[in-house]
Each structure stands twice: as structure tokens, then as C-alpha cells.
Amino acid sequence: MSTRISPGRVLPDQRRQLLDLYESVQKAAADAGLDPLLLELLKNRVSQLNGCAFCLDMHAREARALGESERRIYLLPVWREAPDYNAQERAALALAEAITRIGQTQDVPDDVYEEATRAFTEQQYAVLVWSVTVMNSFNRLNVTARTPVPEPKR
Amino acid sequence: MSERIQLSAALPDAYRHLARAGRVAEKAAVEAGLDQRLVELVKIRVSQLNGCAFCVDQHTHDARQLGETERRLFLLTAWWETELYSEQERAALELAEAMTKLVQVQDVPDEVYQRATKVFAEEQYVAVAWVATVMNALNRLGVTSHKPPAER
Numbered sequence: 406m407s408t409r410i411s412p413g414r415v416l417p418d419q420r421r422q423l424l425d426l427y428e429s430v431q432k433a434a435a436d437a438g439l440d441p442l443l444l445e446l447l448k449n450r451v452s453q454l455n456g457c458a459f460c461l462d463m464h465a466r467e468a469r470a471l472g473e474s475e476r477r478i479y480l481l482p483v484w485r486e487a488p489d490y491n492a493q494e495r496a497a498l499a500l501a502e503a504i505t506r507i508g509q510t511q512d513v514p515d516d517v518y519e520e521a522t523r524a525f526t527e528q529q530y531a532v533l534v535w536s537v538t539v540m541n542s543f544n545r546l547n548v549t550a551r552t553p554v555p556e557p558k559r
Numbered sequence: 560m561s562e563r564i565q566l567s568a569a570l571p572d573a574y575r576h577l578a579r580a581g582r583v584a585e586k587a588a589v590e591a592g593l594d595q596r597l598v599e600l601v602k603i604r605v606s607q608l609n610g611c612a613f614c615v616d617q618h619t620h621d622a623r624q625l626g627e628t629e630r631r632l633f634l635l636t637a638w639w640e641t642e643l644y645s646e647q648e649r650a651a652l653e654l655a656e657a658m659t660k661l662v663q664v665q666d667v668p669d670e671v672y673q674r675a676t677k678v679f680a681e682e683q684y685v686a687v688a689w690v691a692t693v694m695n696a697l698n699r700l701g702v703t704s705h706k707p708p709a710e711r
Contacts, residue, residue, distance in 0.1 A: 412685040415681060415682065415685040416584075416587055419580060419587065422580035426573055426576035429570070429572045429573045430570065455662055508608050509663060511702070512610055513703045534703050535573050537699070538699040541695060542693070542696045545688075545692045546688070546689075546692055548661055548666065549667045
């Protein structure tokens with residue numbers, strides 16, 4: 406794997422802004438009463454779609470540390486076919502996928518929007534969109550930089 | 560177009576941070592010696608790919624204010640077919656497109672990275688990458704909100 410320039414390292418001020426944004430969204434999530442495990446599921450799924458190994462490594466660990474099961478992380482790429490996710494999680498995953506895929510579809514379809522706003526309060530819905538948006542930003546920077554995953558612990 | 564929850568108003572604090580990130584990226588671009596019109600071309604192209612009408616309207620307006628020509632904006636969706644864009648602009652557009660299409664390819668290919676880092680100094684390259692990243696974030700909020708273009 407080649408070593409590439411890291412946009413976050415070269416512009417630390419800019420990186421600080423993005424981390425402040427992340428913190429602000431995390432706080433809004435707690436205020437809105439969203440389960441941190443749900444947010445971790447979304448961060449993992451978005452990172453799967455965007456192909457960010459560094460982000461997957463970090464968020465699979467974080468999900469496990471919060472008590473997420475191995476199986477629910479394994480089945481995440483095929484969540485539609487698996488019985489392991491509840492109606493709220495399914496609405497949130499469909500929303501996260503649609504937001505991540507706008508480069509392909511140019512829209513977040515009405516049915517996805519309606520399902521998400523039915524399953525969540527307005528504020529919870531807004532926090533989910535922001536969280537997915539911020540994760541997409543981290544994915545872009547780390548994929549572009551080919552940020553390596555840390556060495557495995559023995 | 561249906562009315563949807565407006566995401567910038569729902570989390571004003573988060574929006575303030577994102578807007579600030581956008582300004583810092585632009586300042587970095589200008590300080591690295593990049594033409595602001597190149598920055599606007601990148602923002603417009605990314606917004607076209609993501610389908611954000613509000614953002615395309617905003618940034619074509621801004622580009623025209625900066626002296627950009629109609630013709631270069633009209634042909635931007637087929638930029639690689641023409642001689643209207645400089646080598647730097649082409650490299651920036653190619654990088655921005657690759658970063659925006661991540662979900663299709665799960666990578667920014669080596670040749671794209673190499674062309675970009677050949678025509679740009681390191682500070683210029685990272686500024687373009689940040690501009691494309693922030694624009695992608697703003698597009699996600701705009702598209703999901705079905706944010707209408709401003710009346711002009």
C-alpha cells in the first residue's frame with residue numbers, strides 16, 4: 406500500500422474543525438436520546454459502502470466496546486436479509502445508505518425519508534443525517550489518504 | 560418538490576462548524592495560491608454529481624461573480640472532452656470526481672492521485688481534497704433536505 410499525503414495532517418486547523426463538528430453531532434445525539442450502538446452501526450455501514458478500512462477498524466472496535474455482538478457486525482452488509490435488526494435500525498440503515506449513495510442516485514428517495522421520519526423524532530432524524538454526513542467526510546479523507554489500519558495486536 | 564426537515568436549521572451548532580470548515584478550506588486554497596475560480600469549479604462539479612440544486616445554483620452564481628465564463632460552466636459536465644480547462648483544473652476536477660464517487664469505486668485510484676500531486680504543490684492538493692470533502696458534506700445535507708435553490 407503506497408504512502409499518500411494525508412489532508413488531515415497537512416491542514417491540522419481544518420482537521421480540528423471536522424473533529425469539533427463530530428463532537429457537536431455526538432452531543433446532539435446524546436441530547437436527542439439516540440442509542441450510541443445505533444450510531445456505530447451506521448458508521449460501520451457507511452464505511453463499508455465507501456471502502457474505508459481505517460474507519461471500519463475503528464468503528465467495529467467501538468461498536469464491540471459498546472457491547473455490540475460480532476454477528477450483527479458480520480451481517481451488516483446484508484442487513485436487509487437478516488432478522489437481527491429492528492424496525493428503527495432498518496429505517497436508519499436505509500437512510501444512511503441513501504445519503505451515502507447520492508453520488509450514484511442524486512436523491513434520498515421519499516419512501517426512505519418517510520420511513521426514517523416515522524421511526525424517529527424530528528431531532529433524532531436530523532442527528533442521524535448529520536452523523537452519516539460526518540462519517541462520509543472522514544471516509545473521503547481516509548480513503549483518499551489511504552490511511553493504514555494500525556498493526557494488529559498479538 | 561416535497562417539503563422536508565431542513566438539516567442546517569435542526570443542528571445549528573453542527574452547521575456552524577461545517578460552514579467554518581468550508582471557510583478554512585477555501586482560505587487554505589487561496590493561501591496556497593489556487594485561483595478561486597478553480598475552487599468554484601470543483602464545488603459545482605461535486606454538486607452536479609451529487610444532485611444538489613441549491614448548491615449548483617449557489618456556486619454557479621458565485622463563480623460568475625468571480626468572472627467565470629458562461630461557457631466553462633455550461634460545459635463542466637463534459638469537461639474532459641474540451642480544451643477549456645487548464646491542466647490544474649483538470650487534475651482538480653478528476654480528483655474531486657473520484658472522491659465524490661467513492662461509493663461506486665471504494666477508492667481514489669493511483670493515477671488520479673499521481674496526476675493531482677504532480678500538478679499541485681502539497682498544500683494545494685490538500686486544499687482541493689478538503690474543498691471536495693466539505694462540498695460533499697454540504698451536498699448530503701442539501702439533497703436530503705430537498706433544499707430549494709434561492710429565488711433570483
